[in-house]
Amino acid sequence: MVHHTMTTNSTSASRASSRISSMSRFLVLAAIVGMLAACGSVPLPPMEVAPPRPAAAAGTPTAPDDGAPLPGPIVQGRSRWQPVRWSELPGFDTDETYEAWNAWLKSCERAPAPFAALCPEVRRLSLASPQEQRAWMMQRLQPYRVEPLNGPAEGLLTGYYEPMLEASRRPTASQNVPLYRPPATLGSRRPWYTRQEIDTLPEARAALRGREIAYVADPLDALVLQIQGSGRVRIAEPDGSVRTVRLAFAGSNDQPYRSVGGWLLQQGLLRDASWPGIKAWAVQNPQRVNEMLWSNPRTVFFREEPLSEFDASFGPRGAQGVPLTPGRSIAVDKDSIPYGTPVWLVSQGPVTSLQRLVLAQDTGSAITGAVRADYFAGWGPEAGELAGRLKQPLRLWVLWPK
Structure with missing residues (x-):
């Protein structure tokens, strides 16, 4: 989808983000x-330390951060992906990940090559508990912190x-x-x-x-x-x-x-x-x-x-070609984060506090750079109010197949 986001900073240059594609935002x-x-x-606040992870439900497979060597970093377009432990993802233990599974299932309708092989498992887990979904992600995916190739590691969420x-x-x-x-x-x-x-x-x-x-x-x-x-x-x-x-x-x-x-x-x-x-x-x-x-x-x-x-329960189709899910779809710089990638998003500011699993399913002409995202808020007055006010620091981690 290609949309243009509008923001309120009266001193900075104007932003024209993408269009909502069909492929291709009263109180x-x-x-x-x-x-x-x-x-x-916007300068980022200090990195937070995630709380200890509670034990998984009985019978749930786990993949703890056991000190095994991490893979090497990956350069992807305008970004560098730095491998990290799961324990470094703020709020990972508390997100209701099943809310994001609808967005992930939509991505599987047009899954990019790196994720296509995982989609049968994603579908089987659609009715699983958040604990089971997290345990599966820890087994099958590696988190990477997204950073710019040059300059400060700061980002912006709109x-x-x-x-x-x-x-x-x-x-x-x-x-x-x-x-x-x-x-x-x-x-x-x-x-x-x-x-x-x-x-x-x-x-x-x-x-x-x-x-x-x-x-x-x-x-x-x-x-x-x-x-x-x-x-x-x-x-x-x-x-x-x-x-x-x-x-x-x-x-x-x-x-x-x-x-x-x-x-x-x-x-x-x-x-x-x-x-x-x-x-x-x-x-x-x-x-x-x-x-x-x-x-x-x-x-x-x-x-x-x-x-x-x-x-009516989904948004318009994004640039990936699948309908957007309110609160769980983001627009990204596709050269830094490929479409269909699950992303851990953290943003704290005066408008909202977000620590959640989202899917990269859209793009925008002003969504450029490594740590840059546009958050699909949905439709109607409340969504309009959130979208209109949202402009705050951002951190991103891609969750990539092992």
Whole structure:
């Protein structure tokens, strides 16, 4: 999935993370507080020492840290993996790993070569206890601490989510901002027309005529949907019925992403580019809203997908090609951590404390570097609030087959 995450740091460069791919993020106002200005890296707190591991359940096989020699380090893309003992993973004994097993089972639907041989065992363990799952991981996997090739071993965790919007199939007096399918001419020029050109050039408008999926009320809501790359939309149909569908990423105009919050700061129009502040500024300055929107030349196009009861329990498909699991899927730099890799994630900050098993199942254009991840929070207001506020230190360990 390719999404763009928005963050609130008003002094750093703007972040455009990936799109949620289909392969290929209201109280929401407060939720995405400033996800529009950029993020810098944050110094890590001191490494924690994990508590002693309790004995496994009777009859459960174990693979204790018995002092056996560790394997050598591995260089993977922009990262160096340093082998460690299981006892070095903070919180490993307390995570409810069965919650992550759904994400792992999804990864097994398109398992990368190093993990394909383990998938039958992963499936057999889907109903096992967390103690049994941990014991199996200790037998079959080796943890490696992820570090950058150069520079300080610090990382950053941000979040993304699926917005939920109200829309109409036809334009109305209150809902007249279109969301588009990809135009037939999208591949004929690269990059395609900018956001401003789409709104002003007759040839660009003609190329999109008839490609409208639905209409929303607020152009900033449409922008949020494009930034997150996917969303759930309740569409009022002409016959009076209402359907909830997913609008998934189907392409972009290949223009660079620019933060509208960053533009407002650079223009001296706002001192705090929080999302409520941006919305308030737009209400007070309607004559300049287009100028603000046009400062971000990137536009995203969508594909409408039905949302069954089963589909509704998972997120959109990530870059690995499998549906994302709220709280257990992350976007990573795929050159540093391959898709489908189980990862031990530790992040403590003012927003949340996380020590848990997650799966690397997505990527993002701003998710670059060894210790960098975007946390899929789910959908709806609470997920939006978490994703919008999440920006804190990060440590990662890959769990690689022995």
